[in-house]
Amino acid sequence: MARITLVEGDITEQKVDAVCNAANSSLLGGGEVDGAIHRRGGPEILAECRQLRASHYGKGLVTGRAVATTAGRLPARWVVHTVGPVYLAEDYERRAELLASCYRESLRVAAELGARTVAFPAVSAGVFGWPLDDAARIALSTVAGERSTVEEARFVLFGSESYAAFERALRELGLHESGSGQRD
Numbered sequence: 658m659a660r661i662t663l664v665e666g667d668i669t670e671q672k673v674d675a676v677c678n679a680a681n682s683s684l685l686g687g688g689e690v691d692g693a694i695h696r697r698g699g700p701e702i703l704a705e706c707r708q709l710r711a712s713h714y715g716k717g718l719v720t721g722r723a724v725a726t727t728a729g730r731l732p733a734r735w736v737v738h739t740v741g742p743v744y745l746a747e748d749y750e751r752r753a754e755l756l757a758s759c760y761r762e763s764l765r766v767a768a769e770l771g772a773r774t775v776a777f778p779a780v781s782a783g784v785f786g787w788p789l790d791d792a793a794r795i796a797l798s799t800v801a802g803e804r805s806t807v808e809e810a811r812f813v814l815f816g817s818e819s820y821a822a823f824e825r826a827l828r829e830l831g832l833h834e835s836g837s838g839q840r841d
């Protein structure tokens with residue numbers, strides 16, 4: 658299992674192999690993390706997204722799945738785009754499973770590329786409205802439950818409130834930042 662680390666900051670500044678993007682199914686950009694990644698990464702990312710739409714992803718990327726592109730000018734090699742579910746109280750179980758799937762699929766795609774370090778945002782916890790504490794619990798328990806060749810899963814939390822929610826969830830799940838019960 659990947660070592661879990663938490664940092665408060667901007668995901669576009671992370672020096673990691675792969676950055677996970679909380680995208681939408683169009684793959685053609687949006688606000689928040691998605692907007693920041695395309696803005697800071699430059700037009701190469703969108704160009705590859707357009708190619709994906711023109712080839713295997715004609716209808717866009719399905720919720721819960723992931724696909725990689727270049728990271729353009731970001732200090733990373735790849736962006737792994739995933740599409741989180743919109744939060745709605747009805748159909749909660751199915752949606753929560755889709756959110757877990759975003760992390761599993763992103764880790765799988767990143768590992769296939771040979772990534773050792775992957776930065777994740779709190780998928781679905783912004784525009785898509787997922788309550789932060791629950792989003793944190795699903796994110797952390799899913800990553801902690803995966804066997805992966807990815808060595809570090811770094812959660813990059815935007816603002817102290819997000820960071821505190823992830824810290825709390827990590828504690829409540831009985832996990833530690835090293836992922837093995839010991840700190841570095």
Ligand code: AR6
Nearest residue numbers: 667668679681687688689690691693781782783784785815
């Ligand atoms: N670095 C790290 N985290 C960030 C950053 C950043 N630069 N900017 C925002 N966040 P969101 P979603 C946090 O809305 O809920 C887009 O328009 C933010 O505070 O980016 O999955 C897409 O195109 C929140 O905690 O993703 C989709 O249409 C978390 O990242 C839709 O939004 C996720 O917020 C996806 O919504």
